[in-house]
Amino acid sequence: MESLERKTKRMEKFKVxxxxxxxxxxxxxxxxxxxxxxxxxxxxxxxxxxxxxxxDKYKEITPEELVQLVMIDYCYFKATGGGITFGGGEPLIYSKQIAKTRSILPSDIKINVETSLNVDTQNLLDIVDFVDEIIIDIKSLNTDIYRRYTDRDNTKLVDNLNIIAEKEYQHKCLIRIPNIPEYTTKEDIDNSIRLIKQLGFTNIDTFDYVIRGAENNG
Ligand code: SF4
Incomplete structure (x- = not known):
């Protein structure tokens, strides 16, 4: 059986x-x-x-190893105000590792996340105060459409959007609202935009998912 220490060490790693x-x-x-x-x-x-x-095709690396890898581009980050963007998959399931990365990365390198925000609130709280940009693909705020498209409930997404709004971090966020062929209509999208604006978000991007055969860029 895997020892607790080994398991903890494994959990501290990113799966990249x-x-x-x-x-x-x-x-x-x-x-x-x-x-x-x-x-x-x-x-x-x-x-x-x-x-x-x-x-299950990924490489496990520690936050320390990741920082070593990305620091090769330190000059580019520094000159342009750039940094690391964690995407996925869902990067916020690695919130502890991202927090560790922040603690050892030079403070002038940005950290951004691209997320669906459908994670436990604690995962959001682990990173929300220090991340520079949060790019959120909300899919749809229509509960039925969301469930049909993702097979999941959108309660956590809505709770987490409210937490960001309460903390007045809307300025850190880019809200992406896709047109999902066969799932959303213009009316659904307008409704999602209206609800997002009610929460005080102003940086909103609408775009089309482009389906290639059975695949898409969602
Ligand atoms: S498209 Fe959906 S299922 Fe695929 S990685 Fe993004 S959020 Fe997850």
Whole structure:
């Protein structure tokens, strides 16, 4: 049986699918390094990552090892106001590891997250005070559409949006509201936008999921 110490050590690591360097303005300000993490609580119908998510193909690394890897681009980050963007999968399931990364990364390197926000509130609280940008793909605020598209309930998403609003961190957030073919209508999207604005979010991006065969970029 796995010892507790070994299990704890394993839990302290990131499961990294891929690291992409030198990204420009696609996921956060300046030049960023995207760290795509393994695992996601949702089951989106058009998920491009599904194949990857289902085959346990990842590399385990500690926050210390990650910092060593990304520091190769320190000059780019510093010159452009960039940094690390954690994506996935769902990066907030690694909230403790992200917090550890923040504690050992130079303070002038940004940390952003791309999340569905469908995680336990504690995971959000672990990172919300120090992250620089939170890019949130909300799918839809219509409960039925959300459930049909993701196989999950959106209660945690809504609770977490409210927590961000209560903490007045809306300025840190980019809310992404997709048009999901065969799931959302213009009316649904307008309704999601209205509800998001009621919570004080102003940075909103609407876009189309582009389906390629059975796959999509959702
Ligand atoms: S599209 Fe994103 S949120 Fe949905 S299952 Fe895939 S990785 Fe998770």
């Amino acid at each position: 699918q891929v690291i992409n360097r030198h990204r420009m303005k696609t996921d956060g300000n300046g030049i960023t390094t995207l760290v795509a993490l393994y695992g996601c609580p949702l089951n989106c119908k058009y998920c491009l990552n599904k194949k990857v998510l289902s085959i």
